[in-house]
Amino acid sequence: MRNLAILVGLFVVLGALPVFIQSDVWLNSLIMILFVALLGQAWNILAGYGGQFSFGHAAFFGTGAYGVAVLQVQLGLSPWIGLVVGVAAAGLVAAFIGAVSFRYGLRGSYFALVTLAFAEVLRILSNSVPFTGAGVGILIPLEPGLAHLQFTSKAGYYWLIWAMALAAFLAAWWLNNSRFGARLMAVRDNEDAARALGVSAFRIKLGGIVLSGCFSGLAGVFYAQYYLYLDPGIAYGPAISVESLLVPIVGGIGTLFGPLLGAVTLHILSEITRDIFGDAPGISLAIYGAVLIVIVLFLPRGLAGLGRISARRLLSRRSA
Amino acid sequence: MILSASGVSKSFGGLQAVRDASLDVEPGRIVSLIGPNGAGKTTLFALITGFHLPDAGTVTFDGADITGRAPEEIARLGMVRTFQIVQPFAGQTVRDNIAVGAHLHHAGRREALAKAEEVATRVGLGDRLDMDAASLTVAGRKRLEVAKALATEPKLILLDEVMAGLNPSEVRDVIPIIRAIRDSGITIVLIEHVMQAVMSLSEFTYVLNQGQIIASGSPEEVTRDPAVIEAYLGHGMAEQVAKGAADA
Amino acid sequence: MPDIAILLPSVLNGITTGALYALVALGLTLIYGVLHIINFAHGSLLMLALYGVYFLAVGLGVGPYQALVLMPIAMFAVGYLLQRFVIGKASHARDENILLVTLGLSIVIENLAVYFFRSDTRIVDTPWSFEVVEFLGAFLPLPKVIAFFGALATAAALWVLMTRTELGRAIRAVAKERKGARLVGIDVEHVYAMSFGIGIGCLGIAACLLMPSYYVTPQVGHGFVLIAFTIVVLGGMGSFVGALIGGLIIGVVESLGGLFLGESLGQIGIFAIFILILLFRPTGLLGHKV
Numbered sequence: 001m002r003n004l005a006i007l008v009g010l011f012v013v014l015g016a017l018p019v020f021i022q023s024d025v026w027l028n029s030l031i032m033i034l035f036v037a038l039l040g041q042a043w044n045i046l047a048g049y050g051g052q053f054s055f056g057h058a059a060f061f062g063t064g065a066y067g068v069a070v071l072q073v074q075l076g077l078s079p080w081i082g083l084v085v086g087v088a089a090a091g092l093v094a095a096f097i098g099a100v101s102f103r104y105g106l107r108g109s110y111f112a113l114v115t116l117a118f119a120e121v122l123r124i125l126s127n128s129v130p131f132t133g134a135g136v137g138i139l140i141p142l143e144p145g146l147a148h149l150q151f152t153s154k155a156g157y158y159w160l161i162w163a164m165a166l167a168a169f170l171a172a173w174w175l176n177n178s179r180f181g182a183r184l185m186a187v188r189d190n191e192d193a194a195r196a197l198g199v200s201a202f203r204i205k206l207g208g209i210v211l212s213g214c215f216s217g218l219a220g221v222f223y224a225q226y227y228l229y230l231d232p233g234i235a236y237g238p239a240i241s242v243e244s245l246l247v248p249i250v251g252g253i254g255t256l257f258g259p260l261l262g263a264v265t266l267h268i269l270s271e272i273t274r275d276i277f278g279d280a281p282g283i284s285l286a287i288y289g290a291v292l293i294v295i296v297l298f299l300p301r302g303l304a305g306l307g308r309i310s311a312r313r314l315l316s317r318r319s320a
Numbered sequence: 321m322i323l324s325a326s327g328v329s330k331s332f333g334g335l336q337a338v339r340d341a342s343l344d345v346e347p348g349r350i351v352s353l354i355g356p357n358g359a360g361k362t363t364l365f366a367l368i369t370g371f372h373l374p375d376a377g378t379v380t381f382d383g384a385d386i387t388g389r390a391p392e393e394i395a396r397l398g399m400v401r402t403f404q405i406v407q408p409f410a411g412q413t414v415r416d417n418i419a420v421g422a423h424l425h426h427a428g429r430r431e432a433l434a435k436a437e438e439v440a441t442r443v444g445l446g447d448r449l450d451m452d453a454a455s456l457t458v459a460g461r462k463r464l465e466v467a468k469a470l471a472t473e474p475k476l477i478l479l480d481e482v483m484a485g486l487n488p489s490e491v492r493d494v495i496p497i498i499r500a501i502r503d504s505g506i507t508i509v510l511i512e513h514v515m516q517a518v519m520s521l522s523e524f525t526y527v528l529n530q531g532q533i534i535a536s537g538s539p540e541e542v543t544r545d546p547a548v549i550e551a552y553l554g555h556g557m558a559e560q561v562a563k564g565a566a567d568a
Numbered sequence: 569m570p571d572i573a574i575l576l577p578s579v580l581n582g583i584t585t586g587a588l589y590a591l592v593a594l595g596l597t598l599i600y601g602v603l604h605i606i607n608f609a610h611g612s613l614l615m616l617a618l619y620g621v622y623f624l625a626v627g628l629g630v631g632p633y634q635a636l637v638l639m640p641i642a643m644f645a646v647g648y649l650l651q652r653f654v655i656g657k658a659s660h661a662r663d664e665n666i667l668l669v670t671l672g673l674s675i676v677i678e679n680l681a682v683y684f685f686r687s688d689t690r691i692v693d694t695p696w697s698f699e700v701v702e703f704l705g706a707f708l709p710l711p712k713v714i715a716f717f718g719a720l721a722t723a724a725a726l727w728v729l730m731t732r733t734e735l736g737r738a739i740r741a742v743a744k745e746r747k748g749a750r751l752v753g754i755d756v757e758h759v760y761a762m763s764f765g766i767g768i769g770c771l772g773i774a775a776c777l778l779m780p781s782y783y784v785t786p787q788v789g790h791g792f793v794l795i796a797f798t799i800v801v802l803g804g805m806g807s808f809v810g811a812l813i814g815g816l817i818i819g820v821v822e823s824l825g826g827l828f829l830g831e832s833l834g835q836i837g838i839f840a841i842f843i844l845i846l847l848f849r850p851t852g853l854l855g856h857k858v
Contacts, residue, residue: 289675
């Protein structure tokens with residue numbers, strides 16, 4: 001319950017920010033942070049809570065993005081319908097990949113590789129198929145207005161991503177406080193023991209990947225509406241998959257606030273990098289890669305793990 | 321009979337682990353399954369609870385044929401097992417561990433947690449609810465195994481070597497807990513090496529050796545059975561023991 | 569159904585390409601077979617080796633085939649050090665951690681390459697880059713034919729190493745039974761690092777043979793990573809013969825796929841195979857049962 005209070009309080013503060021911050025540059029930064037936090041929380045649901053590390057989350061992201069884009073551009077439907085369809089489609093892709101992988105008992109590194117392969121297949125397909133625009137991609141016409149899920153001000157987009165991120169974080173909180181979440185974590189920690197207690201491991205894992213995929217798809221919808229342009233490399237390429245996993249690993253995998261912590265940290269890191277190295281291509285990503293290595297080797301619980309360790313030390317010193 | 325296994329067999333590769341095993345368990349009883357190491361006892365448990373598919377034979381529980389069904393289905397029908405090598409949900413608290421079992425019949429998180437507390441108290445873990453399961457002692461972890469299974473409100477529990485690794489005073493502490501479980505209406509089948517527990521708890525015993533049931537009856541009858549003595553002590557020992565008893 | 573005059577060259581070309589893929593996959597097979605690591609950085613290390621060949625040619629005038637003396641050793645050193653001081657440190661924890669570390673390495677290597685070398689395409693011109701060999705009616709580029717034989721030679725050399733040398737015996741012992749190997753006095757960390765080093769050394773060979781008929785950009789490794797994994801998985805996670813055959817199969821699949829479905833869609837065949845093998849026969853066509 002305390003976590004919920006902190007979560008809600010945090011998001012109330014975040015929601016109020018555009019009232020005080022008018023600078024487009026700042027708002028853009030905040031939008032990016034929340035966007036990346038959403039990506040990360042989506043991945044965290046499957047990996048941190050579910051124990052399945054995916055290297056191909058772009059498969060869900062891209063499907064959400066293409067879903068909303070294609071429905072608008074090729075079929076002339078409202079992006080609000082596109083949002084629902086995009087997220088549902090992402091969920092379906094997740095259900096398919098999950099059903100196939102879990103049915104055949106894929107775990108660990110093999111599961112990671114298979115998800116990567118699926119993302120690549122989708123990238124190749126979207127590169128070759130006319131209705132996704134093939135290699136050229138899709139351009140969504142600029143038409144500001146709520147009906148078109150586009151906004152004249154950055155603040156509008158900020159609140160959109162804010163709402164999406166809130167939904168994802170609430171879902172993660174719910175995992176910590178529900179039967180589904182308890183079962184998901186039980187399967188993560190010991191699948192056989194969970195099954196011995198009546199938990200259908202297959203169904204739970206499937207639920208986990210679908211929930212995770214839906215939120216990734218939601219992030220895809222946002223991306224499409226914010227940048228108004230998509231191509232196979234952006235939608236299904238490795239950049240999104242890597243970002244999805246980097247953020248929660250840095251912040252603290254399996255924790256509620258880890259993805260937000262990771263998003264903020266990586267953003268600050270990239271700003272510092274830009275100050276030192278300018279806009280030279282490659283250097284900030286190289287640093288991200290180094291951060292990933294360092295965290296995995298020395299801080300496997302991420303930055304949130306640091307907090308827990310020091311909190312425990314603090315508490316034990318008090319009682320001594 | 322609440323549980324019946326009939327002609328169950330299983331081989332892995334070339335090794336016949338269980339051969340034509342049959343057993344019957346009356347409701348409300350404590351039945352034990354004993355035998356030397358490697359006799360196939362845990363495999364038989366695994367076959368009964370759906371973790372392995374039998375090559376032959378049937379398993380009936382509470383009137384229904386459960387042969388070949390998935391473990392989670394069988395657990396939902398009311399038969400659960402513990403693991404010889406304890407399998408806690410590491411990194412989670414004792415309370416959260418037990419709650420997973422409680423969730424089988426309690427959908428709400430708060431109810432499941434409350435049920436977990438109640439079960440923990442029954443097995444003597446009430447003072448360690450917020451500890452990390454991985455930091456429990458061996459005795460504590462064994463009790464956690466039992467608690468998780470109990471929380472599912474089963475009709476029958478299969479306890480796999482719940483006393484292994486416990487010192488004599490810990491064994492003495494666990495025996496009344498098991499008896500209390502039976503007294504609450506749950507049937508118990510236990511695999512045990514600790515003879516003290518077998519003799520004082522079980523009303524009926526099956527002896528498994530090299531995958532086959534070689535004897536069954538009350539613990540007293542069974543431990544006097546020459547075939548059983550030979551199984552544990554080796555060929556020709558039954559005579560030796562009998563001679564020793566005659567000389568004494 | 570296109571006639572044999574079109575199919576045969578496509579198959580033969582596929583075989584020569586496949587041999588190159590196999591060469592890349594041989595190193596990955598060794599690494600997987602011994603360390604049970606799925607080395608995500610394999611593609612970017614190949615890219616590094618290709619840049620090495622490029623700079624040797626452009627800076628020192630050393631041709632790619634002459635670089636065969638130098639590159640494998642240099643890449644071996646890189647691999648040894650990486651395993652000893654970076655990757656090996658991750659082996660204590662869960663399975664995916666090593667994958668994440670190698671992923672991190674691939675990101676670092678690739679982006680440092682972008683930073684230092686920029687994204688321009690570099691090639692190395694050799695007098696025989698455009699020579700062709702005629703075989704059964706197909707015109708096969710000479711560099712690729714050389715690479716084909718190079719791959720066979722490397723596989724043979726690896727086989728000799730593994731079966732006839734002291735090191736090979738130690739490697740096989742460690743692969744089979746790590747604790748037992750340690751108990752008989754084998755320095756397991758050293759053997760792991762040697763194995764990884766040899767696996768990356770193979771990339772040095774691959775780069776020298778590949779450069780004359782190919783190019784290098786920082787992203788060039790991407791195309792090879794999943795293909796190499798597919799070959800390893802197809803050929804059986806630890807079998808060199810399997811990797812060779814798997815490579816040839818994949819090369820042919822890619823070539824025929826490109827013929828029938830067009831260049832980009834043709835790649836799908838490879839990934840489809842990868843997914844299907846992982847699902848249904850993870851020990852590969854020739855691998856031992858797990």
